[in-house]
C-alpha cells in the first residue's frame with residue numbers, strides 16, 4: 001500500500017474509471033453508454049488509489065436516500081468498486097472503504113448501501129445482507145387466471161420524457177410503504193433507470209413504459225424479445241393496490257407474440273405468487289441477495305426507524321471499524337441511548353444491519369450462533385420490534 005495514494009478522482013480521469021471498471025468486470029462499455037457512465041460518475045464522490053499517477057483502484061459513492069421502516073435516510077450508495085488485478089490483496093479496497101466510512105460519517109449519512117459482486121467481500125467491513133430479490137417466470141401460453149379482479153381502468157404508454165413526472169409519485173408511494181427502495185429524482189429516472197443498458201439487453205426492445213393513471217395508480221417497465229420464443233422481460237413494476245397490480249400482470253401476460261414473462265428482480269413476497277389461480281403457472285425460479293447495508297451511525301439509524309412493538313431492550317454492539325457504534329445501547333421506539341445495564345443481546349454490526357430493514361430474522365442469526373442471547377427470547381423481541389408488513393425490496397441499479 002505504501003506506493004499508493006488514496007485521493008479524489010478528478011473529472012479529467014472519469015474515462016480512466018470506466019476503463020478500469022471494464023478491466024475488472026471483464027466487459028466493454030459500449031460507446032453509446034459512455035455518456036451515461038460519465039453522468040453517474042460526475043454525480044458521485046469518487047475515491048481513487050493511484051500508483052505513480054495510474055488509477056489502480058476506485059470506489060464511487062452516489063448520495064441517495066434509502067427507505068427504511070417509517071423514514072427516508074441519507075445514504076452513501078457505493079458502486080464502481082474495483083482494484084487492478086496487479087494490485088489486489090494489498091489492502092487497497094480496505095483503505096477506500098475506510099475513507100468511505102469517514103466521508104459518510106462527516107456528511108451525516110447514517111447508512112451506506114451497495115450491491116455486491118461477491119458475497120464474501122463486504123461482511124468484514126460491517127455490511128449485512130439486508131434484502132433479497134426473487135425471480136419469477138410466468139408461462140403465458142395460456143391466459144393468466146387471477147384470484148382477484150384486475151382494476152378495469154385502461155392502461156396507456158408513457159413517453160420517456162414524461163417518466164419522472166408520471167412514474168415518480170407512484171414509485172415514491174411504493175418505497176414509503178416498503179423499505180429498501182431508493183428515492184429517484186427526475187435526473188435519476190431520465191438517465192439512471194429507464195435507458196439503462198446491460199449486455200443482457202442485447203436483442204431486446206427499448207424499454208416500454210405502461211401506466212394506469214390516477215390514484216390508485218401503477219406502472220410497469222419492460223422490454224420484449226422475439227427470438228424463436230417471445231419473451232416479456234419485466235424490469236420494474238409498482239402499484240398502489242392489488243387490483244392495479246393484477247391489471248398490470250394481466251397486461252404483461254397478454255402481449256401478443258409472446259409466451260413467457262420473465263421478472264428477475266421482484267420482491268420475495270410478490271403478490272403475483274398469491275394472485276395466480278394456478279400457482280404452477282408462476283414459477284419462483286430463484287432468490288438471491290440484493291442490498292447490503294452498513295450502519296454508519298447505528299444509534300441515529302436505530303432512532304430513525306419505526307418500531308412494531310412497545311418494548312425496550314439492551315444490545316451490546318460490536319463494531320471493529322466504527323468505534324462510535326460500539327457498546328451497550330438501550331433501544332425502544334425512537335430511542336437508542338448508551339447504558340451500563342446488562343445486555344439482552346450481543347451482536348456484530350453486520351448482523352444488526354442485516355436485520356435493520358426487517359428482512360432477516362435475528363432469531364435465525366441466533367440459531368446460527370451469530371447473535372448471542374443473554375436474556376432468553378431477546379432475539380424474538382427485537383424481531384417483533386423490527387417486523388415490517390412488506391418484505392424489504394431494492395430494484396435500483398446504482
Ligand SMILES: CC(=O)SCCNC(=O)CCNC(=O)[C@H](O)C(C)(C)COP(=O)(O)OP(=O)(O)OC[C@H]1O[C@@H](n2cnc3c(N)ncnc32)[C@H](O)[C@@H]1OP(=O)(O)O
Nearest residue numbers: 024079080081082083088089090091092093094114117120
Ligand atoms: C459495490 C461494488 O462495486 S461490488 C464490485 C466489487 N468489485 C469486483 O468484484 C471487481 C473484481 N475484484 C476487485 O476489483 C478486487 O478484488 C476487490 C475490489 C474485490 C478487492 O480489492 P482488494 O484491494 O484486493 O481488497 P483488499 O486487499 O483490501 O482485501 C481485504 C480483505 O478482503 C479479502 N477479499 C477481497 N476480495 C475478496 C473476494 N473477492 N473474495 C474473498 N475475499 C476477498 C482479502 O482477502 C482481504 O482479506 P484479509 O483482510 O483477511 O487479508
